[in-house]
Amino acid sequence: MLASRLMDRRLLPLIGPLLLFGLWELVISAKWIKPVLLPPPGETLAYLCGAVTSGAILPDLLSTLWRTLAAFGIAVLVGVPLGVLLGSSELAYRSVEFVIDFFRSTPSSALIPLFMLIFGITDINKIAIASFGAMLIVLFNSAYGVMNAKKTRVMAAQIMGVSRWHVFKDVMLMESLAQTFVGLRSAVSMALVIVIVAEMFIGSETGLGHRIIDAQQVFNVKDMYTSILITGALGYLLNLAFLLVEKKLIHWSGKA
Numbered sequence: 001m002l003a004s005r006l007m008d009r010r011l012l013p014l015i016g017p018l019l020l021f022g023l024w025e026l027v028i029s030a031k032w033i034k035p036v037l038l039p040p041p042g043e044t045l046a047y048l049c050g051a052v053t054s055g056a057i058l059p060d061l062l063s064t065l066w067r068t069l070a071a072f073g074i075a076v077l078v079g080v081p082l083g084v085l086l087g088s089s090e091l092a093y094r095s096v097e098f099v100i101d102f103f104r105s106t107p108s109s110a111l112i113p114l115f116m117l118i119f120g121i122t123d124i125n126k127i128a129i130a131s132f133g134a135m136l137i138v139l140f141n142s143a144y145g146v147m148n149a150k151k152t153r154v155m156a157a158q159i160m161g162v163s164r165w166h167v168f169k170d171v172m173l174m175e176s177l178a179q180t181f182v183g184l185r186s187a188v189s190m191a192l193v194i195v196i197v198a199e200m201f202i203g204s205e206t207g208l209g210h211r212i213i214d215a216q217q218v219f220n221v222k223d224m225y226t227s228i229l230i231t232g233a234l235g236y237l238l239n240l241a242f243l244l245v246e247k248k249l250i251h252w253s254g255k256a
Contacts, residue, residue: 039222047222048229057230063206064195065234067123071130071191079135079187080180083142087176093143104140108133108194112202121203130194134187141183145176177250185242192235208234 024041027033039047051057086093108129115132119125199209208231215224 048226064208074131075134079138083139087143087146104136126198134191137187145179181246
């Protein structure tokens with residue numbers, strides 16, 4: 001009985017994709033959208049399998065993955081230390097809060113022309129704009145994680161005579177990790193989104209974004225949908241990886 005329940009829980013994530021493909025098939029069968037614009041799911045999945053097994057899509061996938069991880073790495077290296085530094089002093093954070101919120105609220109795609117002027121039409125441009133957008137998310141969450149560390153634990157450590165450095169290192173930083181990881185998961189997704197947009201509209205010869213827009217322009221709809229599905233799968237796997245790391249490293253999150 002218990003084994004069947006566990007198996008049922010493992011199958012739950014499959015319900016969403018099955019409903020999606022069922023709705024897709026219904027739209028085609030009911031002729032709400034012409035097959036030339038939206039090919040049947042079976043044909044699209046067959047094309048996707050062919051593109052993956054033949055390795056045709058691999059160079060574009062690896063290019064996008066490299067740019068995303070490079071941008072995310074820069075965002076973490078800059079955003080986490082800066083966020084922790086600002087979060088440890090609320091006065092310091094409040095003094096720059098407007099600037100952070102202003103750029104965090106500005107769509108990163110609106111800054112693409114500015115980054116093109118600075119970095120030109122290069123890979124560095126794509127990585128720079130993606131790392132900038134992701135860094136603001138990491139910085140914001142790291143700072144708030146430190147500022148909102150549970151006051152009871154901080155006070156308990158202070159009452160026991162623990163030094164300020166150890167309170168900061170062993171209590172506030174550890175308490176902030178849960179919020180920081182929320183920022184990291186959001187940041188890697190944001191980095192992927194910005195990289196895809198940059199690959200579409202900034203001169204690029206490789207990348208899933210380039211492949212999507214190129215397929216759309218030559219009306220290769222199967223390749224376009226395949227690239228979109230691969231992009232979605234990449235974003236899902238990156239998010240899943242961070243969830244697994246978070247559960248492993250921050251097992252105390254949510255506990256009193």
